[in-house]
Amino acid sequence: MKSLTEQLWFEVPHRRGFLNITETVEELVRKSGVKEGLCLVNAMHITASVFINDNESGLLNDFELWLEKLAPEKPHSQYRHNGAEDNADAHLKRSVMGREVVVAITNGRLDFGPWEQIFYGEFDGMRRKRVLVKIIGE
Amino acid sequence: MKSLTEQLWFEVPHRRGFLNITETVEELVRKSGVKEGLCLVNAMHITASVFINDNESGLLNDFELWLEKLAPEKPHSQYRHNGAEDNADAHLKRSVMGREVVVAITNGRLDFGPWEQIFYGEFDGMRRKRVLVKIIGE
Amino acid sequence: MKSLTEQLWFEVPHRRGFLNITETVEELVRKSGVKEGLCLVNAMHITASVFINDNESGLLNDFELWLEKLAPEKPHSQYRHNGAEDNADAHLKRSVMGREVVVAITNGRLDFGPWEQIFYGEFDGMRRKRVLVKIIGE
Numbered sequence: 001m002k003s004l005t006e007q008l009w010f011e012v013p014h015r016r017g018f019l020n021i022t023e024t025v026e027e028l029v030r031k032s033g034v035k036e037g038l039c040l041v042n043a044m045h046i047t048a049s050v051f052i053n054d055n056e057s058g059l060l061n062d063f064e065l066w067l068e069k070l071a072p073e074k075p076h077s078q079y080r081h082n083g084a085e086d087n088a089d090a091h092l093k094r095s096v097m098g099r100e101v102v103v104a105i106t107n108g109r110l111d112f113g114p115w116e117q118i119f120y121g122e123f124d125g126m127r128r129k130r131v132l133v134k135i136i137g138e
Numbered sequence: 139m140k141s142l143t144e145q146l147w148f149e150v151p152h153r154r155g156f157l158n159i160t161e162t163v164e165e166l167v168r169k170s171g172v173k174e175g176l177c178l179v180n181a182m183h184i185t186a187s188v189f190i191n192d193n194e195s196g197l198l199n200d201f202e203l204w205l206e207k208l209a210p211e212k213p214h215s216q217y218r219h220n221g222a223e224d225n226a227d228a229h230l231k232r233s234v235m236g237r238e239v240v241v242a243i244t245n246g247r248l249d250f251g252p253w254e255q256i257f258y259g260e261f262d263g264m265r266r267k268r269v270l271v272k273i274i275g276e
Numbered sequence: 277m278k279s280l281t282e283q284l285w286f287e288v289p290h291r292r293g294f295l296n297i298t299e300t301v302e303e304l305v306r307k308s309g310v311k312e313g314l315c316l317v318n319a320m321h322i323t324a325s326v327f328i329n330d331n332e333s334g335l336l337n338d339f340e341l342w343l344e345k346l347a348p349e350k351p352h353s354q355y356r357h358n359g360a361e362d363n364a365d366a367h368l369k370r371s372v373m374g375r376e377v378v379v380a381i382t383n384g385r386l387d388f389g390p391w392e393q394i395f396y397g398e399f400d401g402m403r404r405k406r407v408l409v410k411i412i413g414e
Contacts, residue, residue, distance in 0.1 A: 081335040083334065
């Protein structure tokens with residue numbers, strides 16, 4: 001069995017934002033030499049998400065508005081977590097979008113449908129945060 | 139390490155619907171010959187979901203109504219993604235239900251609790267769409 | 277390839293509650309002898325969840341209130357699933373929080389960010405229920 005472990009660092013300059021990290025993950029699959037296996041990509045922070053969806057700017061805007069409706073940031077005082085912190089909403093938003101994705105590797109590539117792209121979803125940014133990529137297989 | 143990769147095709151005749159795909163996945167586990175491992179089942183389209191829940195028609199109806207409340211289809215104009223498209227709500231609904239499941243394989247079978255069943259959740263149907271099954275193990 | 281399969285049993289004394297199961301899973305990783313691999317942790321029941329978030333009591337309280345807003349328990353009659361049963365809301369809440377987590381194992385340990393902790397989320401308790409831990413790797 002082969003394996004590869006890498007951490008990706010991001011600093012989103014706003015509180016919330018989405019980054020398309022598909023190419024970076026694809027490069028790591030090549031680097032791993034794994035032809036058949038699984039690729040786990042997960043946020044290492046609990047106020048961020050890794051998810052798969054469409055790389056379309058209108059849709060990413062819809063996600064921002066929708067998540068703010070499901071789990072509004074303000075007023076900060078509505079959440080008990082917000083004593084010294086103000087990011088309770090980020091924990092909730094990340095729960096909707098998910099912590100991780102597991103992607104099949106087939107013939108040495110991410111085995112994707114036509115529009116699948118991997119995103120890092122930041123909900124409490126303006127600081128350096130990490131994503132973990134773990135690849136196992138043969 | 140053994141592996142198996144298969145694509146399942148579905149065409150749901152309505153915009154939304156749920157299909158129980160448990161038996162098909164179980165057959166693929168047998169076919170793979172894997173006794174101990176992991177089975178990834180994921181939607182290859184970003185307006186569909188694979189999830190595990192109860193095979194009970196009342197509950198599936200509750201899911202339909204609940205998702206429509208959390209992420210209503212109409213009016214289509216409420217979403218920026220809906221220019222040439224009208225399926226923004228499907229992207230959001232799929233985010234709630236999840237893209238994929240990872241199921242343990244133990245003694246050559248899906249290692250399930252008493253009521254776990256795998257569903258394909260379609261949120262933008264009336265077209266042929268795919269699910270990927272990837273099995274790895276020994 | 278090495279593998280380990282274990283079932284954890286819990287009985288939460290209330291309808292809803294959260295249990296931090298990180299240490300138990302970490303012990304199973306040690307027991308497995310796997311140095312590089314993947315660890316799947318999933319609820320075996322469809323009214324419970326396994327998720328990763330922060331071990332902070334204010335936040336866990338926020339989750340309880342937020343989930344009750346997104347998928348209220350009462351009135352029970354609002355859900356078709358609630359004929360003989362009264363737990364439709366538990367199926368919906370678990371869908372928001374997720375059935376499973378997949379965690380990387382690196383150098384024989386759960387490869388976690390600074391605040392990641394694994395929780396069992398119970399949404400229909402007062403009975404014995406199970407979590408499955410499946411570890412594969414080398």
